[in-house]
Amino acid sequence: MMALDARTAVEFILSGGQCHDAPQGRLLMETVGPLEGAPPLVMDRAYEDDRTRRAAWSLGFSPVVPPKSNRANPWGYDAALYRRCNEIERLFRLMQGFRRVFCRFEKLDAMYIGFIQLALVYLSIK
DSSP states (O other): OEESSSSOEEEOOOOOTTSOHHHHHHHHHHHHOOOSSOOEEEOOGGGOSHHHHHHHHHTTOEEEOOOOTTOSSOOOOOHHHHTTHHHHHHHHHHHTTSHHHHHTOOSSHHHHHHHHHHHHHHHHHO
């Protein structure tokens, strides 16, 4: 999920539970498309691989992600901006308040996506 803050989601995609986050994150960035002005893209360490960071740069984002401790060539990042990563986690926590979304009662992906969208609309106007 891409979000602006703790209440505003920009885009999300549904993936299997066994899928790794990084390829799904690259697909999500491509869905949003290229942007001008290099807005910061705050990501957690699951997205810190070189391929994801290159994809973010190529689409016009400025990736803000700390390198893993075992990196041979670590890079610098804006730690103050990275602290805002918890806003996205707060959005996930708010989404867990909707039992239908949290437990995934729906068998069809289209129905589940519909309930996620309904929950996001409710959170954005609440």
